[in-house]
Amino acid sequence: MSASSKLILKSFPNINNDISEYVESVLETSADEFENVDDVYEAIGEVLLEVEVDKSEDDIRDICQKLLDILKPEHEQTKTTNGGLHRMLNAPIQLNDLVSENTAEDVNDPNSIWMKNADDINRNVNTKAVERAEELAKKKQDKRDMKETKPVNNYRQVEATASQVISKKDTRAEASGNNNSRDIFIENFDICYGEKVLIQGANVSFVYGRRYGFVGRNGLGKTTVLKMISTKQLFIPSHITVLHVEQEVVGDETRAIDSVLESDTVRVNLLDEEKELQRRLNENDDPTGEAGTRLNSVYSELEAIDAAKAPARAAVILNGLGFTPEMQERATKTFSGGWRMRIALARALFSKPDLLLLDEPTNMLDMQAIIWLERYMQTWQSTALVVSHDRNFLDEICTDILHLNSQKITCYRGNYSEFYNTMVEKLKAQQKEYESQMEYRAHVQEFIDKFRYNAKRASMVQSRIKMLEKLPKLEPVIVEGTVTLKFPEVDKLQPPILVLSEVAFKYEGTDRTIFRNVDLSATMESRICIVGENGAGKSTLLKIIMDKLTPTSGTRSVHRNLKFGYFTQHFVDQLDMSVSPIEIMAKEFPGLKGEEYRRMLGKFGISGDLALQQTESLSGGQKSRVAFSILCAHNPNFLILDEPTNHLDIETIEALGHALTKYNGGVVLVSHDERLLKMVCQELWVCSKGKVYSLDGGLDAYRKIVEIEMQL
Known part of the structure; x- marks a missing residue:
């Protein structure tokens, strides 16, 4: 001490x-x-x-x-x-x-x-x-x-820091221990990233029981805010429980369902105490009789928290996130990173913290799990703060939207669509008011200039000068620059360019056939979207299309000049984080001028200082744009995109959708982002239950099928 x-x-x-x-x-x-x-x-x-x-x-x-x-x-x-x-x-x-x-x-x-x-x-x-x-x-x-001086990491990257003015009222309330309110007020705080100010003088209120969506461009600090809240670098009353779903569960021998049950520490501690009290009673190790009295209290507390129903509730959550009964019994170490993230999400939903922080929760989910999570979150009784790029998901679950822009956080009531419409109208009104005042100022100034030296009108001139000084100074409306992505122009190839005939596949050494009797084709005009539950074989199908896997039976034929461009989050994770995007491009395409590297990166919004920053300091979406720049600099004429929207902001996803529609090469897209699918999809392939087939009616028809299956 x-x-x-x-x-x-x-x-x-x-x-x-x-x-x-x-x-x-x-x-x-x-x-x-x-x-x-x-x-x-x-x-x-x-x-x-x-x-x-x-x-x-x-x-x-x-x-x-x-x-x-x-x-x-x-x-x-x-x-x-x-x-x-x-x-x-x-x-x-x-x-x-x-x-x-x-x-x-x-x-x-x-x-x-x-x-x-x-x-x-x-x-x-x-x-x-x-x-x-x-x-x-x-x-x-x-x-x-x-x-x-700000601390730096191994890549010489500065760390984000938060500063906050805490009122004496909050300090006294915290010290008294009598603050039972579950509403949260984070007032007058700044967040910096080195010398760069991300957020300045912000005030945020979280009303208990409401669900907040947190939106804004990549790199503005949304994820940083979540980390500052979860680590309590921003003031949160000590009696408020906060859970941030950020890291996957560590893999060990613990069963998936036990990992979820263990997240409720109150229940676990009571059960352990019950066992110890039972042991003492069985061994007559209770001379004062306190064990029996305490045991009755433990039973009452367990009953109050519905401890007996906990295993069933945990199983329901895991099942909704895609875990079959057999998978729930498996050790966590047998699951991949994506499935461990689902376990982490299940633990958060099961433990019911006062404030739940979710950062891109739909990234690792298929459409079935996303629909289930939408319905579950609609019944969430405590407070939730969600960072997500999935516009449809935000529309379904949010009661409020926090918008991060120009170093400020503004709160809007309603879901994302309501926020967007309100924001557009608000900006129009502000611009109209600004233009009206500027026009009025110009008119008054014209009078002042005309009669400034006229003695008879001196009093009128002075009156107008004072009036101008008293007018509130309106700032011009700052509109975020539009995101533009541009894929390279490619030469046309005569069809057929890609044909799969009677294709079947199963991995060597296994009895399970992933799919069979696949008959599909694509052209340079194709905009094919592939959907299906996780594990159904979507990524396997992509690898067969690109000749990375050989079909067990059937044939694959492609045009001799077909050149694939393959994008997956795995490639983003493999970027050299210790150098800048320009240095990455120089390693990938040596011998070119710096202006050429900047041009390649600029097509995907990595321009100015962003091109010179270390890649580690970029947001997830900005790293994805660097990977897109490398992909397209190789001039592919057929794009294979596997979940490209992970970590992209909503505006960039919109830009990606527009870029894909204008691209004159072929596109095969695997995604669960409904907004992007509706923008791009001209043909929907469903990969499910050992089959791959084209579905008429598009995404709406597929969603209805999924909802019907979930009800069975």
Whole structure:
């Protein structure tokens, strides 16, 4: 235990544990900023006053002085030595400051330094001490400057930092321990990424029971905000439980369903206590009779939280996310990363935190699971904050939308479509008001300029000048630049360019046939979208199309000049994170000029400083654009895209849809983003239950089939 902690416990023996931890954390994190006792008192004084009402403000200040002496002994300003005042020389001496601290008698004293002439002063001042003080002050400033420098990671990437002004009201409410509200107010906070300001002066309110969608362009800081909330770098009351679904479950021998059940720590602790109490009773190890009484209380608590129904509830959640009964019994280590992320999502839904943070939850889900999650989240009773690129998903689950733009966060009521319509109308109204005022200003200014030197109208001119000064200064509406993606022009190939005939496939050493009797074809005008549940064989079909896998039976024939461009999230993850996008392009296409690399990247929105930043510092969507730049620089004439929307923002997905419709090569797209599918799809292939077939009616027909199957 630290000396400051011991002093607090000694001075306040009845202090609450939560308040004690709060005070210790303030002292630990803010020690370097304390310059005097007033700083310490301002940070924790009012909290300590409420802990012990018998202590006066002077008593608390004495304790704060002792804490300052412990935390920063070098800042101990005054000590009484042999009845005289001794001041530590830790700063340059300012004589005029010292004058103000002495009385008139001191100044008039003939032996006082104030009555001596300049030569006497120069002889009496210890110049070496002054030089030493200046040197110490310089070292102190250098040390402070070093602390203000942002930490960097292995790639020399700066870390995001948050700062927030916490009101005394919030501090007192937290210290009192009586705050039972489950509404959350995060006020007056900034978030920076190195020297770049992401968010400035933002205020966000989360009303308990509402579901918030968090939208904005890639790279503006949405994921960073979620991390700041989950790590409590932004102030969240301590009684609020927060769960951020960010990392996949660690694979071990634990069964999938047990992993979900273990997330409810209250239930787990009560069950463990029940076993221990039962053991004591069975072994007659209960001389006081307390075990029996406590056991009855445990039973009541288990009944209150419906502990008996927990396994069934966990199974329902896992089943909705695509886990069959057999899969629920398997060890977590047997699942891939995507399925472990589903387990992490299931744990979050099962444990029911006060604030659930979801970052792109639909990325690892097929359409069946997305529809189930939509319905489940519609009944979610606590607060949820969701970052998602899936416009349809946001429309289905959100009651409010938070929009991050121009370093501000604005809240809109309603789902995404309602937000978008409201925002468009709001921007139109703001632009109209701005243009109207500018027109009015120009008209008044014209009058002023015309009669400025007319003596008869001087009073009228002055009146209009004052009127212009009083008009509120409206800022022009800042409209986000549109995202534009451009795929390369390619030469036409005469059909047929791709034909699958009677194709069947199964992996060597297995009995399961993935699919059979596949008869499909594609042309340069094809816009084919493939849907189906996870594990049905969509990626396998793509590999057969590209000749990465050989069919077990049947034939595959392609045009000799067909050149595939294959995009998958796996390629994004393989980018060299330690260099800039321009350096990546230079490694992939050596010998070209820098302007050519910039042109390649610029087609996918990686321009200006983005092209020079380290790839690690880019957002997930920006990394995907770098991968698209590499893909298209190879000039493919047939694109194979496997879940390309992961980590792209809504605006970029729209731009991708428009770019694919304009591309004059062939396209095969695997995606569960309904907005993109509706924009691109001209032919829908369904890969399900050992079959691959073309479905008339498109995505709407497929969604109806899925909903019917879910009801069975």
